[in-house]
Amino acid sequence: MSKQLTVSLSPHEKGDLSVKQIMWGVVIALIPTFLASVYFYGLNSLRVVFLSVTFCIVSEFLIQEFILKVKVTAFDGSAAVTGLLLAFNVPSGIPWWQLLVGAIAAIGIAKMAFGGLGNNPFNPALVGRAVMLASFPVQMTTWPEPMQKIWTFGADAVTTATPLTSLKDAIREGKRIVDLADLIPSYFDLFIGNVGGCVGGISVVAILLGGFYMLYKKIITYHIPVFFLLSMVAFTGVFWLIDPDKYVDPLFHILAGGVMLGAWFMATDMVTGPMSIKGQIVFAVGGGILCGAIRLFGTYPDGVAYAILIMNAFVPLIDKYFKPKRFGKEVNYEQ
Amino acid sequence: MKLKTFKLGGIHPPENKLSAGAPIEILPPPGEVNIPLSQHLGAPAVPVVKKGDKVKVGTLIARGEAFISANIHASVSGTVLKIDDVVDISGYRRKAVFIKTEGDEWEDSIDKSEELISEIKPEPIRIVEKIKEMGIVGMGGAAFPTHVKYMFPEGKTADTLVVNGVECEPYLTADHRVMLEKSDEILSGIQVMKKAGKVDRAIIGIEANKPDAIEMMTKKAENIPGVEVVPLQVFYPQGAEKQLIKALLNREIPSGKLPLDVGCITNNVATALAVYEAVQKNKPLVERVVAITGKKLSKTGNFKVRIGTPAGKLLEALGEEIPAHTSKVICGGPMMGKAVNSLEVPITKGISGFILIDGSEAGRREMENCIRCGKCVYVCPMGLEPYLLERLAENKNYGGCETSGIVDCIECGSCSYTCPASRPLLDYIRYGKASVMRIMRERRQK
Numbered sequence: 084m085s086k087q088l089t090v091s092l093s094p095h096e097k098g099d100l101s102v103k104q105i106m107w108g109v110v111i112a113l114i115p116t117f118l119a120s121v122y123f124y125g126l127n128s129l130r131v132v133f134l135s136v137t138f139c140i141v142s143e144f145l146i147q148e149f150i151l152k153v154k155v156t157a158f159d160g161s162a163a164v165t166g167l168l169l170a171f172n173v174p175s176g177i178p179w180w181q182l183l184v185g186a187i188a189a190i191g192i193a194k195m196a197f198g199g200l201g202n203n204p205f206n207p208a209l210v211g212r213a214v215m216l217a218s219f220p221v222q223m224t225t226w227p228e229p230m231q232k233i234w235t236f237g238a239d240a241v242t243t244a245t246p247l248t249s250l251k252d253a254i255r256e257g258k259r260i261v262d263l264a265d266l267i268p269s270y271f272d273l274f275i276g277n278v279g280g281c282v283g284g285i286s287v288v289a290i291l292l293g294g295f296y297m298l299y300k301k302i303i304t305y306h307i308p309v310f311f312l313l314s315m316v317a318f319t320g321v322f323w324l325i326d327p328d329k330y331v332d333p334l335f336h337i338l339a340g341g342v343m344l345g346a347w348f349m350a351t352d353m354v355t356g357p358m359s360i361k362g363q364i365v366f367a368v369g370g371g372i373l374c375g376a377i378r379l380f381g382t383y384p385d386g387v388a389y390a391i392l393i394m395n396a397f398v399p400l401i402d403k404y405f406k407p408k409r410f411g412k413e414v415n416y417e418q
Numbered sequence: 419m420k421l422k423t424f425k426l427g428g429i430h431p432p433e434n435k436l437s438a439g440a441p442i443e444i445l446p447p448p449g450e451v452n453i454p455l456s457q458h459l460g461a462p463a464v465p466v467v468k469k470g471d472k473v474k475v476g477t478l479i480a481r482g483e484a485f486i487s488a489n490i491h492a493s494v495s496g497t498v499l500k501i502d503d504v505v506d507i508s509g510y511r512r513k514a515v516f517i518k519t520e521g522d523e524w525e526d527s528i529d530k531s532e533e534l535i536s537e538i539k540p541e542p543i544r545i546v547e548k549i550k551e552m553g554i555v556g557m558g559g560a561a562f563p564t565h566v567k568y569m570f571p572e573g574k575t576a577d578t579l580v581v582n583g584v585e586c587e588p589y590l591t592a593d594h595r596v597m598l599e600k601s602d603e604i605l606s607g608i609q610v611m612k613k614a615g616k617v618d619r620a621i622i623g624i625e626a627n628k629p630d631a632i633e634m635m636t637k638k639a640e641n642i643p644g645v646e647v648v649p650l651q652v653f654y655p656q657g658a659e660k661q662l663i664k665a666l667l668n669r670e671i672p673s674g675k676l677p678l679d680v681g682c683i684t685n686n687v688a689t690a691l692a693v694y695e696a697v698q699k700n701k702p703l704v705e706r707v708v709a710i711t712g713k714k715l716s717k718t719g720n721f722k723v724r725i726g727t728p729a730g731k732l733l734e735a736l737g738e739e740i741p742a743h744t745s746k747v748i749c750g751g752p753m754m755g756k757a758v759n760s761l762e763v764p765i766t767k768g769i770s771g772f773i774l775i776d777g778s779e780a781g782r783r784e785m786e787n788c789i790r791c792g793k794c795v796y797v798c799p800m801g802l803e804p805y806l807l808e809r810l811a812e813n814k815n816y817g818g819c820e821t822s823g824i825v826d827c828i829e830c831g832s833c834s835y836t837c838p839a840s841r842p843l844l845d846y847i848r849y850g851k852a853s854v855m856r857i858m859r860e861r862r863q864k
Contacts, residue, residue, distance in 0.1 A: 089746045089780045090509065090759050092845055094831030096431050096588060096752040100793075100838045102786050156786075201787035201839075304796075358792040358803060409801040409823055410426055410660065411673040 100301075102200075105353075106160025108302045112293035113167045113348065119276050119286035123229040124175040128282050134179050136166030138186030146195045153199070161200045165189050168208035171283020171344060172388065173215060176227050176242075181219045188214035205395045206355045209388045216388075224248070226279035243279040247340045247384040250331060259328045267331070273338040284341035294347035303351045306360055307367045311346035312337050314371030322379060330379065342374060345387035355395045362398075362405035370394045421626055423651035424661040427799035429832045430653055431753065433627055437591045437711040437718035442599055444722045445735050447494040447519050451726030452504045453479065454514040457766035458555040459562045460486030465515060471498045476525035476702050479515050482553070488563040488767075489553035491702035493724035496520035507749045507756050507763050514764065517726070529699040534602050538613055538697070545614040545697055552696035553703045553767075558582055558593075558657065558686035559750055561768030564693065567683055568614045576683050579612055579620040580666060583635070583687040584650060584657040586625060587751025592707040592770045593687050595720045597624070597631040600691050601638045607694030608645060615683045622647045622687070623666050625656065654753060655830035659684045661799055673826050688770070703767055708732065712774030714741035723765055729772050730761035746780035748773040753831045786839040794833035794843055800826045804833035804843045811850025816857055819850040825858070827851055 120128040144157035169189050173182065189211030197203045216223045228243040244252075249266045268278050276286025283290075297303045320333040336342065350356065350370050357366045370390045377386025456462035461484035473479060473492035480490040496519045503511035524530060540548060550565035570576070581604075585593040597604065608620045622639070624632045626649050636647040648666055655661055660671050662684065669680040677684050685693075688706065695701040704725055710732040711718040717736050729749070733740060740761070748755040749763065749772055761772075794804035802823050810818040824847060833843040 087745070088757070088759050090757045091746075091782065092848070093748075093755055093757075093829075094753045094835050094844065095746065095748050095755065095757065095775065095780075096831075096835055097783065097840070098429070098431070098835050098837075100836070101783070101840075102789055102838045105789070105791065105838055159786075161789075199787060201789045353789050353791040356790070356792075358790060358795050358805065360796070363792075407795055407798070407801045407803065408426070409673065410664075410799065410826065411670050411675070412801070412823075414670040414672050 102161075103159050105302055106164055108297065108300050109164045109348070110160055110167065112296045112302070113164070113171070113283070115289035115292040116171060116283045116286060116344070117167070119289035120171070120175070120282045123276055123285060124227060124282060127175040127227065130179075131173065131175055131177060131182065131282050132167065132170040134182050135170035135173075135186060136163055138183050139163070139166030139169065139190050142187050142190040143195065146191060147199075151195065156200065159200070162190060165194070165207045165211075167283070168348060169211045172208060172212040172281050172341065173223065174226050175282050176225055177215075177222055181215060181222055184218065185211035185215040201354055203354055204398065205392055206349055206352050209349060209392050212388050213392065228279060229277050229285070245279045245340065245384065246273070246335075247378070251378075251384040254329065260331055261328065267335065270334065270338060273335070278339070281341060281344075284344045287338055287343050290343040290347055297347070297351070304360070304363075306363045307351045307356065308346040310364050310367035311350050311371045311374075312342070314368040315342060315375050318372045318375035319379065336375065336378065340378075340385040341387040345370075345374070345391055349387070350391050350394070355398060357398050357401045357405065359402070359405055359407045361407070362401045365401055365405055366394050366398065369397065421649055421651040422665050423653045424656060424665040424799065426801055427797045427832060428653045428655065428661070429797050429835055431588050431835060433652065434588045434713070435591055435594070435627065436589065436713070437709045437720055438594055438628070440591070440595070440719045442595050442707055442720045442722055443735070445724070445727065445731060447522055447724050448727050448731050449519055450499070451494050451517050451519065451724060452514045452728070452764040453490060453493060453517065453726035454504060454506050454512050454764060454766055455480050455490060456506075456512050457490065457561060457725070457768060458482075458488040459560060460484060460488070462513065463487055463490045465501050465513075467498050467515065469498055469500050472496075473498060473517060474523045474525050475704055476528050478702075482550075482563065486563055486566055488555050489551060489702070490515075491553055491704050492517055493704040493726050494519040495523040504764060505760070505762070506766065507758050507769065509756075509759060514726075528701045534606065535698040536606050536609070538610055540697065542614050542616060545610060548697045549614070549693055552701065554689065554692050554696050555703070555767050556686055557688035557692060557706060557767060557770065559754065559768055559770060561766070564685065564689055567678075567685070568611075570678065574678050575681070576615050576617050576678060577619065577681040578667065578683075579608065579615055579617050580659070580663055580677070580682050580684045581608055581620055581622040581687055581690060582657055582659070582662055582684060583622050583624040583628075583631065584662060585628070586652070586654045586657040587753055587755070589709070589711050589773050590751050590771045591709045591711070592720055594628050594631050595709075596688050596691055596707050597628070598634055601634050603694045604635075604687050604690045605638055605642055605645060606698065607690035607692070609642070610693055610697045611683070611685060611690060612644065617683065618644050620645045621666050623650050623656070623662055624648070625650050625652045627652045655799055655828065655832065658799070658828050658830060660828065673823070706765075706767060706769075708765055708769055709771035710736060711771060712741065712744070712776075714744065714776050715774060725767060726764045728762050729758070729765060732772060733761065741774060741776070743777040744774045745777040746775040748775060753835065754829065783840040785841060788839055788841055791838060793836045793838065797832040797836045799830060799832065800828060802827060804847060805841070807850060808841060808843045808846040811846040811853075814853075816850065816854050820854045820858070824851045824854050
């Protein structure tokens with residue numbers, strides 16, 4: 084027999100899931116959020132998403148092709164995910180060049196400078212957002228009102244405050260929660276996303292749809308989002324129980340702002356999260372508490388981006404101390 | 419009802435049990451056999467025949483002299499041609515006894531009748547001697563000499579015999595067929611092993627994808643005291659002894675220890691059959707059931723073949739040519755088996771099947787960066803961190819490998835199977851594990 088046979092080490096069988104599938108799976112999971120944003124903010128939202136994704140993919144391509152001169156993986160879906168998440172983290176009226184700065188920071192600094200996909204310690208989209216917030220504080224906190232001028236491009240829409248901003252300002256002025264009923268949108272509006280906010284942070288129902296899709300496809304496990312939200316509820320709930328005049332209820336906290344998007348799509352970023360389930364729970368609980376603390380006591384009205392970035396920094400330590408349970412290591416079986 | 423299984427890690431690859439419906443057929447002795455002297459774990463056997471000797475089926479041709487070794491017997495009758503090198507499934511050249519077949523004459527002491535002998539006459543010590551004499555080794559794949567499992571170190575006793583009918587590897591069906599067609603013999607073999615190990619209880623674990631085997635074994639075991647059949651959820655690597663004992667008895671073998679440390683002896687169902695034949699029928703391990711399967715074959719089968727038969731004879735028996743685009747032949751299961759470079763390799767005691775893999779499935783995907791998805795950690799049945807071990811082994815950080823538990827790795831391949839980035843996780847872990855074990859041996863010698 085003269086046939087040439089392949090000889091390789093086992094296993095000879097290979098599962099179907101690939102990096103590409105995971106990344107495009109996340110993109111699919113973000114579609115409902117994208118549609119909701121277009122519904123509430125119109126063409127402006129479409130513009131931001133298109134530009135952000137394009138900027139991210141093009142900067143990854145250019146860096147890989149001309150600076151690093153490595154194999155181009157700009158189309159594996161991971162740059163698209165970063166682009167989508169960056170777009171979802173900014174107001175829909177943001178000027179295009181500011182978005183470009185954000186995209187370059189996200190891809191160039193946060194991702195490629197560390198060695199590309201898999202090697203970045205911080206969530207690229209959140210780094211992009213942090214850079215933009217520090218550089219363009221005005222445009223990054225100017226929120227177009229939902230359902231207004233949805234057929235126009237540009238930053239001339241009617242603006243509003245996000246529920247979290249107006250609440251924070253009112254509490255700072257010493258007002259009591261019970262007198263702020265007109266500032267707090269109904270839970271239903273928060274749930275469907277009919278409020279001011281970032282492009283993709285508003286519609287809770289759309290984010291949940293995407294989240295369930297990722298659970299179904301086994302892209303993520305439930306641990307990070309569930310523990311993130313639960314610890315946030317627990318933290319803000321304690322203060323609400325102590326003084327309901329000064330602190331708003333926990334349900335409002337998890338429905339408003341970017342917590343849902345953060346808990347389902349950014350804290351679950353595999354690259355910048357811990358490896359073991361135990362570690363992921365620690366990471367999520369830490370993120371939820373930090374986010375609550377920033378909201379209640381910090382300068383920023385929302386705290387999700389920084390909470391996640393801070394927890395990203397702890398990941399190497401978490402990975403070192405929260406190991407999976409080893410088989411046969413903690414047994415005391417007496418014969 | 420929720421079926422039992424092990425709790426930590428594990429995967430469920432496509433089962434592909436193509437040959438499950440094919441009854442065992444008997445392959446006549448080939449014109450020549452090459453019987454390797456190292457078919458088992460441990461030291462090679464020492465030949466006791468020389469060129470020109472006449473042998474019968476069952477004649478001792480090599481003796482296992484070391485503590486961990488096994489006797490080897492002629493599987494055909496005829497003339498010893500030579501003792502020379504043959505490339506076995508490891509890909510290395512190993513010493514083997516070449517025998518030219520002449521007729522099919524068996525040693526007179528062997529009881530060739532089909533009559534079932536249930537009464538067990540020999541005493542435990544005599545049973546163990548018999549198992550050793552007849553060259554019985556574990557037939558599930560590792561080929562560990564069986565008698566060694568029944569020679570307990572001072573102070574150790576067992577309470578349960580765990581019988582492995584799991585066959586968790588995809589494709590393989592030899593154990594399945596043996597359970598269906600030789601259930602009485604297996605159960606009698608289990609009684610023999612219970613007596614040898616002085617245990618009162620035997621549990622047979624069978625995965626739920628073999629309902630006919632579960633039904634058959636349960637029905638036959640009904641009237642036998644102390645034998646229980648437990649269906650298990652289909653989950654890989656349930657056939658690994660640590661996972662099997664965990665699934666059946668919820669006992670966890672401590673790291674670095676053996677089944678006996680939790681009071682268990684484990685044996686495969688095919689081994690139980692071999693023990694029955696050795697002890698009750700005086701028959702050495704000269705033949706076994708091997709599956710031949712593959713998606714592109716129009717027919718698949720299970721054959722009872724003489725040890726030392728070239729693998730290619732299985733295809734001939736099916737009346738099949740090797741399919742056009744076959745580019746890999748796996749000896750054993752696709753998760754832990756070895757790819758061989760020719761169909762000339764002789765079938766040995768531990769081989770349960772050959773799988774022909776089509777070109778489209780033979781290669782590996784291109785490796786990408788680790789995206790830290792953690793899936794290798796979730797699926798590791800030993801609770802290790804394959805991504806970390808890979809990196810440590812790649813950087814030759816053997817100290818790190820050792821403290822991270824690399825020697826616990828059972829090389830099941832679940833991590834490499836799962837990795838979305840197609841990292842060569844197990845390749846590096848094997849390399850690291852071998853290095854750490856060498857270092858540990860050297861340390862002990864100092």
